[in-house]
Amino acid sequence: MRRREFITVLGAAAVWPLAAHSQSKGIRRIASMASIAENDPVAQARLGAFRQGLIQVGWIEGRNIQIEYRYAEGSREKMSSIADELAALKPEVILVNGAPALATLLRATHSIPIVFVAVSDPVNDGFIPSMAHPGGNVTGFTDYESATSGKWVQLLNDVSHGLSNVLVASTPENPSTSGRLKAIEAAAEKIGVKTSRLLVKSSGEFDEETNADWAGTGMIVLPSPFTPDQRTALIKFSIGHRIPAVFPFRYFAAGGGLMSYGVDVIDQYRRAAGYVDRILKGERPGDLPVQEPVKYELVVNSKTAKILGLEIPVALQQIADEVIE
Helix, strand or coil: CCCCCCCCCCCCCCCCCHHHHCCCCCCEEEEEEECCCCCCHHHHHHHHHHHHHHHHCCCCECCCEEEEEEECCCCHHHHHHHHHHHHHHCCCEEEEECHHHHHHHHHHCCCCCEEEECCCCCCCCCCCCCCCCCCCCEEEECCCCCHHHHHHHHHHHHHCCCCCEEEEEECCCCCCHHHHHHHHHHHHHHCCCEEEEEEECCCCCEECCCCCCCCCEEEEECCCCCCHHHHHHHHHHHHHCCCCEEECCHHHHHCCCCEEEEECHHHHHHHHHHHHHHHHCCCCHHHCCCECCCCEEEEEEHHHHHHCCCCCCHHHHHHCCEEEC
């Protein structure tokens, strides 16, 4: 178990009030489009890391840069209206997270530079022609590679008793779901396990069979713009039905989920500041290669394992980045 380092830099705007400097000569304007809500701690931790990254390369809010923040709260309608609004504002760069939000932005502008974070498969989703040479007005950081799907399936198999079905949970209409689902199906088939789907509604409810027999079922939750209520509902669903589950990000395990394995998105937000810096200094986004994941983290919640009556293998605990007691 190790101590996590939490982001505490939530903005330097308090030091240099934005209003006093908004007309300063040379101030640069960028924008951030978050797919989740402003009051979501996940959103603030990610943007805190982004601001910290900007400070490290010399950009301080209210002093030499202004950031327009917008939050879509998981709503496709809000994503669309925010995209149109930001296109009209014409900032110099837009930071965006997730494939659904990126898709709406690209319908609104093909000229404003965009740096994305946490988009799984930008080539197959049609956002860019090449990872090495994205071209156009888009570049960024992916949060997924195909081997991740096999790792999710293997983790479930390691902790489950007689795994026979993998339930894959996501929000509807996420363009990245298709590729991930195919990779999960292929990995599950290799060990003789079938797959099924669980769609998470905006209300936090599920499309599920009320009297389903969940024996032998494990659950993989795909990265999606989940609200806090949806995240809580997924954790309660897995525990209530005694379904071992692996989630994509640490905050799920910290919130009571059994396990999480995935990219450290906080780190990607910090690194995204470097790309924004390079664009502000004259480089074109289409010339900046899309970066693949470099930092993963495995977190195990041993308290939840006990609730589910599971023994977490010692070998798994030893390779985990964190074990939550």
